Amino acid sequence: MKKTTIALLMIGAVALSACSRDRYNSATDGANNSGVAGSVNDPTSTAYFNQTIGDRVLFMVDQSTLSPQAQGILDQQAQWLNSNTAYSAIIEGHADEQGTREYNVALGARRASSVQSYLIERGVAPGRLKTVSYGKERPLAICSDESCYQQNRRAVTVLTTGAGT
Amino acid sequence: MTKLNLLVALVLMTLAPVFSATTATAQQGPLRIEITEGVIEPLPFAVPTFQAETGSAGAIAEEISRVIAADLSGTGLFREIPSSAFIANVTNFASPIQYADWKAVNAQALITGAVSEQGGQINVKFRVYDVFSGTELGQGLQYTGTTDGVRRIAHKVADTVYSRITGETGYFDSRVVFVSESGPKNARRKQLAVMDYDGANVKYLTDSESLLLAPRFSKSGDRVLYTSYETGQPQIYVLEVGSAQRRALGTGGGNMAFSPRFSPDGNGLIFSLEQGGNSEIYRMDLNGGGLVQLTNSPAIDTAPSFSPDGSRIVFESDRSGTQQIYVMSANGGEPQRISFGPGRYGTPVWSPRGDLIAFTKQNAGRFHIGVMRTDGSEERLLTASFLDEGPTWAPNGRVIMFTRESQGAEGAPGLYSVDISGRNLRRVPTPDAASDPSWGPLQN
Numbered sequence: 001m002k003k004t005t006i007a008l009l010m011i012g013a014v015a016l017s018a019c020s021r022d023r024y025n026s027a028t029d030g031a032n033n034s035g036v037a038g039s040v041n042d043p044t045s046t047a048y049f050n051q052t053i054g055d056r057v058l059f060m061v062d063q064s065t066l067s068p069q070a071q072g073i074l075d076q077q078a079q080w081l082n083s084n085t086a087y088s089a090i091i092e093g094h095a096d097e098q099g100t101r102e103y104n105v106a107l108g109a110r111r112a113s114s115v116q117s118y119l120i121e122r123g124v125a126p127g128r129l130k131t132v133s134y135g136k137e138r139p140l141a142i143c144s145d146e147s148c149y150q151q152n153r154r155a156v157t158v159l160t161t162g163a164g165t
Numbered sequence: 166m167t168k169l170n171l172l173v174a175l176v177l178m179t180l181a182p183v184f185s186a187t188t189a190t191a192q193q194g195p196l197r198i199e200i201t202e203g204v205i206e207p208l209p210f211a212v213p214t215f216q217a218e219t220g221s222a223g224a225i226a227e228e229i230s231r232v233i234a235a236d237l238s239g240t241g242l243f244r245e246i247p248s249s250a251f252i253a254n255v256t257n258f259a260s261p262i263q264y265a266d267w268k269a270v271n272a273q274a275l276i277t278g279a280v281s282e283q284g285g286q287i288n289v290k291f292r293v294y295d296v297f298s299g300t301e302l303g304q305g306l307q308y309t310g311t312t313d314g315v316r317r318i319a320h321k322v323a324d325t326v327y328s329r330i331t332g333e334t335g336y337f338d339s340r341v342v343f344v345s346e347s348g349p350k351n352a353r354r355k356q357l358a359v360m361d362y363d364g365a366n367v368k369y370l371t372d373s374e375s376l377l378l379a380p381r382f383s384k385s386g387d388r389v390l391y392t393s394y395e396t397g398q399p400q401i402y403v404l405e406v407g408s409a410q411r412r413a414l415g416t417g418g419g420n421m422a423f424s425p426r427f428s429p430d431g432n433g434l435i436f437s438l439e440q441g442g443n444s445e446i447y448r449m450d451l452n453g454g455g456l457v458q459l460t461n462s463p464a465i466d467t468a469p470s471f472s473p474d475g476s477r478i479v480f481e482s483d484r485s486g487t488q489q490i491y492v493m494s495a496n497g498g499e500p501q502r503i504s505f506g507p508g509r510y511g512t513p514v515w516s517p518r519g520d521l522i523a524f525t526k527q528n529a530g531r532f533h534i535g536v537m538r539t540d541g542s543e544e545r546l547l548t549a550s551f552l553d554e555g556p557t558w559a560p561n562g563r564v565i566m567f568t569r570e571s572q573g574a575e576g577a578p579g580l581y582s583v584d585i586s587g588r589n590l591r592r593v594p595t596p597d598a599a600s601d602p603s604w605g606p607l608q609n
Contacts, residue, residue, distance in 0.1 A: 062487075064442070097570070100511040100525050100554045101378060101601070102424040103481065103488055105392075105399060106437065106444040106465040109421055113442025132398055133421060133439070137376055142350040144551070144572040 046087075046159050049080050057115060059153040061098070064110040066118055074115060077157055078122030088128040091115045092156045095136045096149035108133030108155075115155040196274060196295035196302050196330060205588065207244035208330065210237060211272035213255045214248070215289070218281040225287060225315055226280040232319035233276065236337040237326065239363065240564075241589030246272045258290060267296040274302070276326055285312050291322050293329055303329045316365055317608070324607070336559040337362060340605045341566060342380045342389050342406070343580060345369065346598040350576060353598075357391060359406060362559070362604070364580075364594040370409045379555070379601045380404075383427045386605035390425040390434055401425045401436055403451065415453055424467045429475040435459070437467040446480055448495075459497035470514045470522075471495065472539075479503075479513040479522055479539075490524060492539065503541030512555050515539070516562045521585070523556035523565050534567045536585055547587040551576075557604045566593065568600040 038045025040052055049055060055077075057070035066074065081087065093112030095104035112131035120126050141148035212234045215226040237243040253266035258279035267275050278291035290307040294300070306325060310318045317338055324335030345358040345367075356373040357380055360366055370389070371377065378399070380391035389404045395413075399421045404411040416422040416436060421444075425436040432451055437444045446460045446469050460466040464484035471478055472495075479492050485502065488509040493500035504510040508528025515522055519539075526533040526546060532553040537544040552570040559565070563585060570578040577598040583590045593602075 097552065099527070100468070100481075100488075102437070102467050103465060103483075103511050105378070105421070105423050106439065106467050109439045109444065110442040110465070117442075130419075131421075131442075134376070135378075137353070137378070139351050142574040142576075144574075144576060 043080075044084055049077070049084075049157075049159060053077055053080055055158070056154045056156040058150060059111055059155070061096075061149075061153065062107065064107070064114045066114060071118065074118045075122060078119050078124050081119065081124045081128065082122075085128075087159045087161060088130070089119075090158045090160060091119075091129060091131045092158055093131065093133040094138060094140075094152055094154050094156070096152040097136045097139060097144065098149065099136060101135060101137075104135035105133050106135075108135045111153075111155045115157065119157075196298065197332065207242055208273055209244050209246050209271050210234075210274035210276065211246045211248075211251065211267060211270065212237075212276045213251065215278035215280050215291070216255070216258050218258075218279050219283060222280045222282040222287070225282055225312070226278075228315055229278070229280060229289060229319040229322070232316050233323045233326070235363065236320060236323035239591065240327070241584055242327075242331065243274075246270050258292075262294055262296075262299075264294075264296050264299045267294075272296055274326070274330060276322075278322070282312065286310075287312060287315065287318060289318050289322060291325075293326050316361060320361070333563065334561045334607065336561045336564065336604075336607060338608045339560050340382075340386065340608070341557075341580075341593075341602045342370070342382050342605065343595070343602040344377065344380065344600045345373075345595065346578060346600060347373070350574060355600075357389065357404065358599075359389075360595070362593075367596055370404060370406065371411070379424065379603075381426050381603045382605040383431045384429055384606060385431055386608065388427075388431070389603070390427060390436075392423040392425065399423045401434070414449070414451070416447075416449060416456075424469065426470055429471055429473055435469040435471065435478060437469075446478070457497070459493065460500070461497075468512045472515045473517055473519045477515075479515055481511040481513060488527075490522065490541070503537070503539070504544075505541060506544055514556055514558060516558050517560055518562035521562070523558060525554040525556065525567075534565060534583065536565075545587065547583050547585065548581075548590065553581075555601055557602050559604055560607045566602045566604055568602065570600070 037047040040047045053076045054073045057073050091112040093108030095107045116129045116131050139152045141151040212230050214230045217223040217226045234245045238245050250270050252269055255277045275294040275296050281288045288309045292305045293302040295302050308318050308321050320337035323337045327335040339362045340359055342359045344355050346353050346355050348354045354373040355377050357370040359368050376394040378392040380389045392399050393402050401414045401416045401422045402411045421439040423437050425434050427434055435448045438447050444465050444467050446466045447458050449456045462484045464482050466482045469478050469480040476495055477492055478495055481488050482491050488511045489502055490504040490510045490513045491500035491502050508526050510524050510526050512525040513522045521536045523536050526535050531549050533546040534548045534553050534556050535546040550569055551572040554568050556565045556567045564582050566582045568578050569581045578600040580593040580599045580602050
């Protein structure tokens with residue numbers, strides 16, 4: 001089910017980038033990773049990073065602390081980034097809809113920054129990591145209960161090629 | 166006895182002192198809505214369709230009469246007597262009023278007028294009568310304008326009537342800037358728009374190419390500050406409403422800048438700047454100079470709002486562990502926490518009268534719009550729903566507009582207004598979904 005969602009999102013993203021310079025984001029979640037995702041079996045591919053390692057970590061309500069599970073994912077993200085130095089990343093922080101708009105922008109920034117700091121601690125060069133917060137503006141799951149909210153409270157590491165444009 | 170009948174007192178819960186100034190500046194004459202404690206009973210009024218004094222003015226007269234009636238009824242303070250109930254009509258603006266005809270239908274206030282149109286110029290004359298005392302309230306007035314400003318002229322007439330009967334300044338001839346939204350919940354497109362306070366005359370100020378948030382009108386209503394993701398990072402822009410020209414303020418550098426609000430003099434702004442995940446409040450001149458950091462805590466400090474005199478700033482911070490409201494000097498310094506009830510408090514906005522702070526409150530899974538005094542006392546919640554947020558004040562401090570978002574996958578935001586008594590909750594019509602209203606000043 002989750003795989004299907006991701007696949008659909010990526011198709012949507014390719015379509016979007018094809019028809020316009022969509023300045024809304026990246027925030028189709030990893031979708032801005034350029035069209036060439038490669039194979040999930042190729043450990044140097046962005047597809048491998050996004051799906052096998054996992055491009056996102058999730059947070060508790062109104063929190064930006066990293067759970068042990070999140071730290072596990074970020075350890076692998078750091079390792080991947082350290083061996084695939086052609087890539088930089090933008091870390092997108094997001095919040096669920098239970099909060100006021102501007103607070104959620106700040107909360108998303110805190111989450112993105114928390115991931116950024118962790119990756120830097122794990123050896124990723126600071127110049128390769130940027131952050132941006134979308135607050136509650138770009139939910140991934142759109143229902144109004146915890147099953148969706150927990151997917152929306154996320155920080156997504158979006159790979160970019162080039163030296164941190 | 167007549168006087169007693171005419172005195173319509175309206176409930177304002179515990180807010181009576183707020184309107185003491187009102188009483189002092191009240192107009193002479195017995196027909197008064199005294200906005201104090203008491204029973205809620207809207208004052209019945211009649212607006213016979215204004216006389217058309219030129220052949221071309223018929224439709225304009227009709228529209229003006231309808232807009233005036235809608236403005237007054239929309240406040241919840243007045244109730245229109247439908248023309249179908251009239252037993253007589255006004256056939257000549259200059260003729261003496263037959264008060265008995267209007268008493269018979271229980272119209273306590275009567276508004277008559279005449280409209281002429283010549284070469285695109287409109288002239289509207291009007292008078293307001295206290296039917297039960299058989300006297301005119303104030304003197305006849307006239308407004309002139311052009312045919313593309315018919316609704317504005319009507320709003321001005323309604324503001325005058327409102328002011329003569331309540332003793333307060335009106336708010337009908339004002340505009341609201343907001344975010345117009347379209348598309349599904351996970352890919353919403355947003356653009357800035359401005360409209361009359363009642364949802365008419367929507368004009369778009371930007372395209373929907375970039376995500377943008379939370380516009381704020383300047384006190385003079387000529388410019389708007391907002392946050393846009395045009396560059397990929399949230400950055401602050403200022404836009405001239407007349408020309409829709411915009412420019413980036415260059416506040417953020419590589420960092421996120423958001424939550425901008427004008428200073429009362431319009432020359433500067435306060436806003437949030439994020440560095441390393443920490444958001445602090447800064448002030449800056451609009452020309453880009455004079456950057457000063459006002460808060461300093463490892464917490465989310467955002468959503469600032471100036472007091473009308475510019476001496477203080479109210480903002481939200483989670484330095485205590487949850488979102489709460491604080492007041493500090495406009496120069497920074499140690500802030501004072503003013504919100505202490507259960508739940509979380511955010512988006513504080515100082516009222517134009519200076520006496521109240523409106524806020525969003527989150528408690529027990531519900532959102533509320535509320536008001537409190539500037540020291541945090543006398544908190545009152547005006548609304549409750551799945552998601553209410555972002556209050557903005559009518560220029561007279563009587564009414565609050567805010568965003569209400571419906572629940573679920575098909576959920577979408579709309580604009581609502583509510584009287585600060587908590588009465589008269591109304592949806593403000595917009596062509597599409599809409600959020601983040603900012604109410605501008607009464608126009609000149």
